[in-house]
Amino acid sequence: MKLMDTQELSAFDINHHRYVARQIETGRATSQTVESSHEMLLAEVERLTYLVSPAKLKQPAHGVPxxxxxxxxxxxxxxxxxxxxxxxxxxxxxxxxxxxxxxxxxxxxxxxxxxxxxxxxxxxxxxxxxxxxxxxxxxxxxxxxxxxxxxxxxxxxxxxxxxxxxxxxxxxxxxxxxxxxxxxxx
Structure with missing residues (x-):
C-alpha cells in the first residue's frame, strides 16, 4: 500500500473553522460556508486516520470489488x-x-x-x-x-x-x- 504524501494535501487551518463556528453562532453563516467547512473537516479526519493507521481504512486492493x-x-x-x-x-x-x-x-x-x-x-x-x-x-x-x-x-x-x-x-x-x-x- 502506497503511503499518502502529506505534502500533497492542503494545510489544515483551524482558524478558518473557528471563524465559521463564530459565523454560525451569530447566524451569519451561509449553508455553502458550513458545508464547505464540514467537507474540509471530514477530509482532515480521514487524512489523520490514514496517517495514524493505514490498516484502519481497510482499503480494497486494486481491482478487488x-x-x-x-x-x-x-x-x-x-x-x-x-x-x-x-x-x-x-x-x-x-x-x-x-x-x-x-x-x-x-x-x-x-x-x-x-x-x-x-x-x-x-x-x-x-x-x-x-x-x-x-x-x-x-x-x-x-x-x-x-x-x-x-x-x-x-x-x-x-x-x-x-x-x-x-x-x-x-x-x-x-x-x-x-x-x-x-x-x-x-
Whole structure:
C-alpha cells in the first residue's frame, strides 16, 4: 500500500473553522460556508486516520470489488478512497462519468445517478453530493419527499428511465474508482 504524501494535501487551518463556528453562532453563516467547512473537516479526519493507521481504512486492493449496494455502504467505501481520485459508473456494459442525481423512476424513494456526466467527478465531488442527499432527502420523480437512510438503494439510470442497473459495489481500476452495477428486475 502506497503511503499518502502529506505534502500533497492542503494545510489544515483551524482558524478558518473557528471563524465559521463564530459565523454560525451569530447566524451569519451561509449553508455553502458550513458545508464547505464540514467537507474540509471530514477530509482532515480521514487524512489523520490514514496517517495514524493505514490498516484502519481497510482499503480494497486494486481491482478487488467491495460490495456496496445501498447508500451507507457506498459512502463508507468511497470515504476510504483518495479524495482526488476520478470516479466512473458502469452503465449497460460501458463506463461513463457520473452526472446529476435525483429520484429513480422505478422506486421514487431511491437515488438515481445519471451516467452521462460531462465533467470529470472526483471522490470528493461524489461524497459531497451523496452527503447532501443524506441530509436533505430525495424529491420523488413524480413529487413527494423521501428521507435517505443507509439502506436507501442507488441506481444508475438516465433521467426518467427504468434501467434496472442497481449499484452493486465499488472497485479501483488503475487509480480510477468504479461504481459497479448489476441488472435487477423490480
Amino acid at each position: 467491495v460490495e456496496a449496494s445501498t447508500f451507507g455502504p457506498i459512502i463508507a467505501v468511497l470515504a476510504k478512497q483518495p479524495r482526488n481520485a476520478s470516479v466512473v459508473v458502469e452503465y449497460l456494459g460501458r463506463k461513463s462519468r457520473p452526472g446529476s442525481m435525483g429520484s429513480y423512476r422505478g422506486y421514487h424513494d431511491e437515488l438515481r445517478i445519471e451516467p452521462n456526466g460531462r465533467e470529470p467527478r472526483t471522490v470528493a465531488d461524489l461524497l459531497k453530493d451523496l452527503r447532501r442527499f443524506r441530509r436533505n432527502g430525495i424529491t420523488g420523480y413524480k413529487g413527494g419527499d423521501y428521507p435517505v437512510t443507509d439502506n436507501t438503494g442507488v441506481w444508475v439510470a438516465e433521467y426518467g428511465e427504468n434501467s434496472h442497473q442497481h449499484v452493486s459495489g465499488v472497485r479501483v481500476d488503475g487509480g480510477v474508482v468504479v461504481i459497479m452495477t448489476e441488472e435487477r428486475d423490480w
